[in-house]
Amino acid sequence: MKVPRGFNEHEKEVIGKKLVESAQKYAATIGMRKTSLDQITADAGISKPMFYKFYETKEHLFLKVIEDWHHELIQTSLSIIRERTDLPMKERLVQCIMNTLRYMDQRSMTQLLAEDVPYITRKIPDAVQAHNVDHKNLLQPIIQAAGVRFKVDLELVSALIHTLIWTAASKEEVGQRYYDAAELLARAAIEYVVEE
Numbered sequence: 434m435k436v437p438r439g440f441n442e443h444e445k446e447v448i449g450k451k452l453v454e455s456a457q458k459y460a461a462t463i464g465m466r467k468t469s470l471d472q473i474t475a476d477a478g479i480s481k482p483m484f485y486k487f488y489e490t491k492e493h494l495f496l497k498v499i500e501d502w503h504h505e506l507i508q509t510s511l512s513i514i515r516e517r518t519d520l521p522m523k524e525r526l527v528q529c530i531m532n533t534l535r536y537m538d539q540r541s542m543t544q545l546l547a548e549d550v551p552y553i554t555r556k557i558p559d560a561v562q563a564h565n566v567d568h569k570n571l572l573q574p575i576i577q578a579a580g581v582r583f584k585v586d587l588e589l590v591s592a593l594i595h596t597l598i599w600t601a602a603s604k605e606e607v608g609q610r611y612y613d614a615a616e617l618l619a620r621a622a623i624e625y626v627v628e629e
Contacts, residue, residue, distance in 0.1 A: 451477035456498045461541035465495045465549040492553045514578045523623050530619040543602045582628040593622050
């Protein structure tokens with residue numbers, strides 16, 4: 434986020450929060466590319482020129498949303514790993530995957546990831562690179578906290594988890610047993626890749 438001038442700290446915080454909340458709402462409903470800057474600025478109660486005091490482009494704002502969601506997912510997964518000591522580590526890892534799937538569903542993230550992230554990556558590649566937003570970076574702190582050893586290389590683990598997460602795109606087609614099926618896949622995957 435750019436450092437806006439002409440606002441006190443409280444105003445910057447309030448407007449910044451409104452911009453992110455608006456982008457989150459549209460990310461979950463119509464997606465970034467169908468969202469106009471007019472919609473975002475109207476929600477935040479600011480003018481379009483004022484928007485540019487906070488973000489260079491609409492894509493930068495949506496990148497912030499993705500970063501916030503990544504951060505939240507990492508923190509929740511780390512909490513499961515560290516605090517659910519009543520569960521075996523493999524079960525905690527399954528819970529991390531299932532939590533991620535539910536989180537994505539609650540925020541309708543699949544459309545954003547499928548359609549908007551590739552667009553953002555093409556449109557502002559340097560910003561995406563600088564912010565380190567990808568599934569490998571999401572997994573790294575979780576894998577380190579879990580302290581597990583794998584039967585396969587980390588690249589395959591990352592690809593496997595990424596594939597499991599993308600099953601969320603098929604949730605509607607699978608129907609009401611989606612979470613049961615996803616949990617079964619997650620358990621099989623964790624059993625296959627994590628050493629005892």
